[in-house]
Each structure stands twice: as C-alpha cells, then as structure tokens.
Amino acid sequence: MSPKAANYKANSIVYFKGDINERIYVLKSGKVVLKYNDIETGQELQDVIQTGEFFGVKSSLGKYPREETAVVLQDSAMVTFSVPEFEQVAMANTRIIVKMLKVFSTQLRRIHKQVSNLISTGEQVNPETGLYSIGEYYMKCRKYNQALYAFRRYLTYYPSGRHASEAAESIQVAERYTQSERAAPAATGGLGPRVAVSAGPAAPPPPKTPSQGKEMSDDAKCYYNAVSLFSQQKYNEALEEFKTIVNSGADREYGIKSLFEIGRCFHSLEDYDNCIKHFTTMIQKYPKHPELVDSLFYLGVCNEKKGDEKKAESFYKKILSMSSEDMPVHRKARKALRNLTGS
Amino acid sequence: MALDMSMFERFAVTFQKGDIIFCEYEPGDTFYLIQSGRVQIVKIMDDIEKTIDYLNPGEIFGEMAILDAAPRSASAIAADAVKALEFNRENFEVLMMGNPQIALKLLKLLAKRIYDQKRRFMILTLDDVQAKIADVFLMLDEAAPVRGDEVARQRSFSTTVDDIAHWAGMSPEKCREVLNHFASQRRVEIYPDRIVVQNINDFARFVTSRRGQQKE
Numbered sequence: 001m002s003p004k005a006a007n008y009k010a011n012s013i014v015y016f017k018g019d020i021n022e023r024i025y026v027l028k029s030g031k032v033v034l035k036y037n038d039i040e041t042g043q044e045l046q047d048v049i050q051t052g053e054f055f056g057v058k059s060s061l062g063k064y065p066r067e068e069t070a071v072v073l074q075d076s077a078m079v080t081f082s083v084p085e086f087e088q089v090a091m092a093n094t095r096i097i098v099k100m101l102k103v104f105s106t107q108l109r110r111i112h113k114q115v116s117n118l119i120s121t122g123e124q125v126n127p128e129t130g131l132y133s134i135g136e137y138y139m140k141c142r143k144y145n146q147a148l149y150a151f152r153r154y155l156t157y158y159p160s161g162r163h164a165s166e167a168a169e170s171i172q173v174a175e176r177y178t179q180s181e182r183a184a185p186a187a188t189g190g191l192g193p194r195v196a197v198s199a200g201p202a203a204p205p206p207p208k209t210p211s212q213g214k215e216m217s218d219d220a221k222c223y224y225n226a227v228s229l230f231s232q233q234k235y236n237e238a239l240e241e242f243k244t245i246v247n248s249g250a251d252r253e254y255g256i257k258s259l260f261e262i263g264r265c266f267h268s269l270e271d272y273d274n275c276i277k278h279f280t281t282m283i284q285k286y287p288k289h290p291e292l293v294d295s296l297f298y299l300g301v302c303n304e305k306k307g308d309e310k311k312a313e314s315f316y317k318k319i320l321s322m323s324s325e326d327m328p329v330h331r332k333a334r335k336a337l338r339n340l341t342g343s
Numbered sequence: 344m345a346l347d348m349s350m351f352e353r354f355a356v357t358f359q360k361g362d363i364i365f366c367e368y369e370p371g372d373t374f375y376l377i378q379s380g381r382v383q384i385v386k387i388m389d390d391i392e393k394t395i396d397y398l399n400p401g402e403i404f405g406e407m408a409i410l411d412a413a414p415r416s417a418s419a420i421a422a423d424a425v426k427a428l429e430f431n432r433e434n435f436e437v438l439m440m441g442n443p444q445i446a447l448k449l450l451k452l453l454a455k456r457i458y459d460q461k462r463r464f465m466i467l468t469l470d471d472v473q474a475k476i477a478d479v480f481l482m483l484d485e486a487a488p489v490r491g492d493e494v495a496r497q498r499s500f501s502t503t504v505d506d507i508a509h510w511a512g513m514s515p516e517k518c519r520e521v522l523n524h525f526a527s528q529r530r531v532e533i534y535p536d537r538i539v540v541q542n543i544n545d546f547a548r549f550v551t552s553r554r555g556q557q558k559e
Contacts, residue, residue, distance in 0.1 A: 039461060039464055039465070039468075042558070057454070058454045058457065058458075059454075059458075061450060061451045061454040061455075062451065062454030062455045062457070062458045063455075064455075064458045067461075087447055090443065090447060090450075091443040091444065091447065092443075094439065094440050094441075094443040094446055095440075097439070097443060097446040097447055097450055098436060098439050098440060098446060100450055101439065101446060101449060101450055101453065104450065104453040104454060104457060105453060107457050108407075108453055108456055108457050108460065111457060111460040111461055111464060112407075112413075112460055114460075114464055115460050115463055115464050115467065118464065118467040118468070118512060119467060119512040125368070127368045127369075127370070127414040128368075130367065130368035130414065131366065131367070131368040131369055131414075133387075134366055134367050134368060134387060134418070137387050137390065137392070141392070145361060145362075145363075146361075146363055146420075149362075149363040149366060150363070150366050153366055153369050157369070157370060221433060224433040224434050224437070225433075227353060227434070227437060257353070
C-alpha cells in the first residue's frame, strides 16, 4: 500500500470523534475543520486545518480514539497515510517531526498544568521536602550512595533550605559509611551502622561542596552551539566557535572536547595539512586525550588523502593495536587498512 | 540532509550499576534514550521503594522534562552499567534533526502522554469519589483492553491502592476507604498485588451516569 489521494465533498465527515482509525491526513486543497469540546468548559471549539497541514496524527500515533470530528466545509482533496507510510515520510523529512514535537509538547504542557491545578490541594508534596525525604529514606535503608546523591542534589537546589544543615550532616555520615565500605567491604557486611561509624576515619571529612548544579555553563552552551553548526555542515563557523572556546580556556572540559572538534572541522573542510598539524600538536600536548584513538584515525585519513600511504598505514595499524575490536574506530581502521593494502 | 552521526556520541553519558540517574522531586531538565543496559524506575511510597518499571535499550525516559523543569515524579536508577544519550534544551533540536528515529519515538510517546493526561483530567473532574475510583479502573481497562462478555466482564489489574489513589488524586487512606466499601458490596476484591473488578461494565454504567448527573 502507498499513500492514497482522497476527495471529500463539502459537508462530509472525514472521521467522527470516538472513531478508531489509524489513518493520517494531509490537506491538499479545500477546507476542513476539527470540532471538539474543551475538556475544561465543555465548550465546542474548532480548529481550521491549513493547506499542507497534517491532521489525525496524535490519535493515530498514540493508538487511541479520535478526539475530534473532522468536518469538510468545502470540497477538499487530501492524501491519506497509514501509520507506517506516515513514518516513512516523516523520517525523510525530520522537520515535520520536530515541528510536531513542538506542537505536542505545548499541548502536553497545557494539559499537564490543568491536571496539576486539580490535584494541587493537599495531594502534592513540596519538592524540597520530597527530595530531602528521599535522602532520608535511603539513609535509613543504608543505601548510602543513593542517599548521598539525594542530599547533594538537595544542597545544590536548596543551599539555604529548611533541611540544609541536616542534609550536610547526613552527607558527612554517609560519606564515612561509603568510605569504610570501600576500605573494608567484608567488615561492614551485616554490621549495624554504629559499628561502621567507629570503623571509619577518626575525623569526619570536611563537608564537600555540593556537586555542581545542572545549570549550563556558557562554555557548554557555546560548545553545543558549535556542535550544532558542525552537524549542519557549517564547518567554518563551527571551527571559529570551537577556537573561541579553546582560547577562552575557561573550562577545561569543554576546551579539551573542542580541541578534538577543531581537528574534525579541518578534516571536513578538507584542509588536511592543518588537520594533521592540529592533531599532532594536540596529541603531543594531551597524550591521554579521551579522543586519542579517533584523532589517530583522522591522522591516518589525512595522510592517505595526501597520498602518503605509508604514514596512513602506520596510523591505522597503531589504532588496531590500541583499540578493542568492538570499538567503531577499530572497525573503521581495519576497513581503511584493507582498502589501502588491498588485502 | 546528511548528518554526521558520530556527533551524537558526544551526548552519551554512562552510569555504573546502582547509580541514580535522577531522583524523585529533583527539578528535571534532561531526558534520556537508553543505548545499553537497563534502567529501573522507582518511587518511594509509604516508606517502600516501589519499582514502577524496567526500561530497556531503545526506550526513552524522563521525557516530561521537556516541559518546564517540573519535579521528577520518580527516580531512575541504573540497573546495569548504562549508556544513554542525554538530551537537554540546548542539544534537543540538533539531536532530533539528526536522528529521525528518536524524534519519531518521542513523538509517539508525547501523543500517548497527552492522551493519558487528558484521561486523568476526566477522572479528576468527577465530583463523586466512588466514581473517580471506578473511572480509574475504566482507564486501566482501556489501556489494556480485553474483549469479553459484554454483560459482565471481570477484570484483574496488577495495581495497588496507592496507584489508584495517585490516578484519582486522593489520599491513599481515602482511596482505601472507598475500595473497602466496593469490596463490601462485592464489586471488587483487593489483593496485595492486584485488584479484581467483578464487572467492569457495571463501573462503566456507574461513571457514565455520574458524569451525566454532573452536567445537568
């Protein structure tokens, strides 16, 4: 089966509210409205479908009955899709999906809020108290790692919260347990917490500063922006962004990540000389760079492009010797080597 | 559009077995697609850590975070060593544009969530507490329909009083009281791990009539 063209006369119905039907429609010409009742007021509302717009998507994908009646106001032409046909079209044009994701998330946000309003009375636990109580629960069950996570998060979000000092104290206690567990895993098994305390270090460790918030640093934002540019194949712009991050040097993590990406930009720009120069310098400076093996692969590729097959071969061989077989770069290197040597 | 898939590896995060990925009540601003390993979704209710679900590679969790940084409704814990793609507002569009399969999966999930929320809304707008609870069972029945006798259909749901209370937006105590009342009328049987509704059609008629009365 393939998408079908369908014509509807004015005043006909494409589907009724409550129908179970998995077809998805796109309006080519004419006029169609969706009629439905507002779930809060019961008031009858209608949305006009624009030419080129899909409708019937949500109930088809969610596999539930139609929530609205689709009424044809003027003679209309549409194309109808089964769910798999729609998926095929959407996969080939991700913008359709991303656009729908935005519409759906707005709708979800709205209904979520309406639901929250109805249960706000007495049913909801204050998130601050809730988070603290999760830490307490894990503490009581002696799941110290989990307790640590919850208390640290608590202090991140509520540094001067109602339970801040208790949370800080609990963190110290839990840290002692986790340390003593690590130091003597057998000894703590089955022993009560008191015993474990005395087995811990004499002086409690100083309270750690809560782990960094989830707030994105500017570096991270720049980095993701650059990554986005790269994936849009805007390599020159991405290169400039990554360079800015490296030069600012404010945050080592993103600086180091960006160093690697700069090399990839050069490679994508087919600037093989600069790519080789860049990765060589990077490896000298950071011999333990997390992307070391991938960097070697780019060195291999660039040398091959430049016609230096011997050098390329040695890079590929080096990769094979230092990576495990299940790593994608290992497979890529093996394939490249095979192409090169013809064996 | 040709996109460089290796780029997505940059957004991968890993967790050790037992690590909390996110915690109930924590403000959420990220969601995840599992690449390997399993994730346990738990909620602490009445001082018991209850497993709500186990999720497998290819599944998305924490997706309600694309709403405002609402508090997490449950905790996610790595049940194995877990590798996942981490999505946030900054990388969301890049990842979606470059990965239509994930985008489509999320789209379906959102369609389902919207429906679930609307259905919950319908339950919550009922005034009568008995009708609310009966309607929760109807919702569970719709979610996993079993065809049967149109006159009297017995259904067994692997659910608990706390779950029902959650959906009905009432306290577990109140919910238990109503369920006990139903049990005394022999309309339900309550077991620790499941609740049996003797005749789901009876509940359907009950809810319809209460909803009708409310409109008048």
